[in-house]
Amino acid sequence: MKKKQLLKEKTSNGVRKVGVVGIGHTKFGNLSDYELVDIMAYASLNAMEDAGIDGGIDQVIVGNMGAGMLNHQTGIESALVSTLNLEPAMAELVSNGPASGSSAFKMGYMAIVSGMVDVVLVTAGEQMRRVTGWEATDFVATLSHPEVEYPYGLTLPAFAAMFTRAYMAKYGLTERQLSLIAVKDHLNAEKNPFAHVQLPVTMEGIADSCHASVVNSYVSEPLRLYHMCPVSDGASSVVMCAMDGAARFKKKPVRIAGIGSATDTHCVHNRKDPLDLKAVRLAAEMAYKMAGIGPQDISFAELHDAFVILELCLAEEVGFFEKGKAIEAAEKGETEVSGRLPINPSGGLKAKGHPVGATGISQIHELVKQLRSEAEKGRQVKNPKYGLAINFGGFGNNVVATILAKE
Amino acid sequence: MNIAYELEMKLRPPQKEMLPYPAKFITMASGEKMVIRQAKREEIPLLLEVIEPLIKVEKDFYDIVAARFYAELLGFFRYRVRDEYCLVGTIDGVVTSICNGRLVNDDLGMSYHTMTIKRGLRCGAQMFAAKMEYHIEILNQKEVFIVAESPIGFRRWMIEYQLEPRFHVQHELGGVPTYVLTRDLYFAAKERLVTGTRPVPEELLKTSDTLILPEEYPQIPGWHR
């Protein structure tokens, strides 16, 4: 009987099915008074509570980019297990820049699929406000090439700005159109209790008024302050399990339908086409293939909009829109919560915040929340079936795509 | 005339006639209009109430800025600081941010403090810009001495305006290294950092007539007036 059940819970290619049964999240923002591990523990306990368990975790996987640098602390995976009193659960740290969270999630999935474990707690966190803005900018920039990029003072906003400039030249996108995306994201974040910036911004305020060029000044031309994510602290957590054992949890599982990931050149200049985000495309294709669906089946998406340009370009790379056309859909309101294909109903990195290592799990958290129809009033997507998350490491050099499905 | 009053008159510093800061408004990112105007002496007690809850907030050096700001405004109100002024920023009458400073002489301004209560809109950056505008453009001064007491302040003022380090001169706030805004530096930064519209439409200006205390402080979660 048990064997029969197990077979039933496998996908057509014979792979064990995995689902998410618990989610937890801290508020994103300035949490610098707390210890990083405590923040992660808080999110973990919320996820366990949501799953209706108080232990029974086989493995803990932590996603984090920079505790060694920012907190001067290593071994946070062991520290987390210990503060949660989950010993002797296995514990590992997964690091993949700003895509650390999704990579940790992928590793959790692989661990369960392998049959080695049944229940995995994946917790991702980052604390960037313990240091000054200069140091935080420098910290993120350390993921660029140490000889031919970093020493010049190039930062992630600079790469994004150069990308935006080239995109504008090719497709005619304007700064004002970029602001439209920011306004939509802020509107969604205002309704998200976990969001860092719960402040609506208006087109008048950030683009149209005669004061806008000062109020919304350039950070890296042509990108302005409100075209970029804030620097945030925060953590998010999920409990994943094999679907064959999901019945013992409090809530119905949300199924992991597809995961894909791919890399691209470390140096941005070495890409054949500076506007080609190949790793995004390949990761999404892999996830679609695994899920047996295509972009037309996705009900909503959480895309890594650390810079608003990325919401547009990622939407194009994953096949939602033709190249250069995403802005038209945004202008028609198609990507709003009530639109045909809502994008970043959480507020996205842009307004929900971007504690780099935590972002991937935060995106998964949002997918689960939406697919369970538990999102707050005004930002719940209507009858979602499939949700897609794109977590973007480096400037597109290590990308993870995740598709979750309503069971 | 009683002796106490006579003594009080002796203690009070002489006050210079200062051109008033002409009110302006700025459309913030939220679309809200922030009115920036000069605070009247009789409004200082209310501004002290605005500041008071922040005196014990260590995060982002609010404690040191709030405690010193409180003392400076009290000194202004009780006639113990010479030629001081205070500017106030309001949205719908609610105080969002304040800044102050004083005139050392006709040519030299002394910037004191800038404090933001409402966060996320960069109100403080606009208040600091207004303060520099007051010294350089309205009062026509040659230089303003400035210090930073927090990393955020250092980034906003010293780096944004590329202020000239002049560590051998003494700022009135103590030993923190002194930086100087010259007229050239101000006008070089003006287009990028200083904005606002004058005159403020009557209806909008009216909203700022009676200052309203903030009900909540993002710096003190859970605190309500």
Add this chain to the structure above:
Amino acid sequence: MYRVDKNVYAYKCPKCGQLHYPAPMRCKKCGYRRYPEQEIEPNFQREGYKPWEKTPLKGSCKLLTYTRLWNLPIGFDQRYLDFGLVEFENGIRASGRLLVDKPKIGMKLNVRVGKIKEFYGKVCYGLQFVKS
């Protein structure tokens, strides 16, 4: 030994001639290995191994995109810095400092090597793109 080599180099694969910047440990076209130091490879066989040829990055290039960065990381005290991404005539692409007044995508530039950073007394040299 204290003289600073101020050149910035592209590396040519000795087997297939493919140019790389920066130097990889394995040719992207033919897979030929690059041994940087004998010390880290005890089984290094010098016989038959051809070292990679260094070619200074110089000459004219085309500006592909650019930005003016106003928020600099720690270690830079300037108010802003301009950066460009260029393509050299030999196909090599690189990022570097842009030192032209009115940059325009597609404009011809020349490259030179100059100081890009000074941190705790250590000077770093790198690519600067100037008007051709």
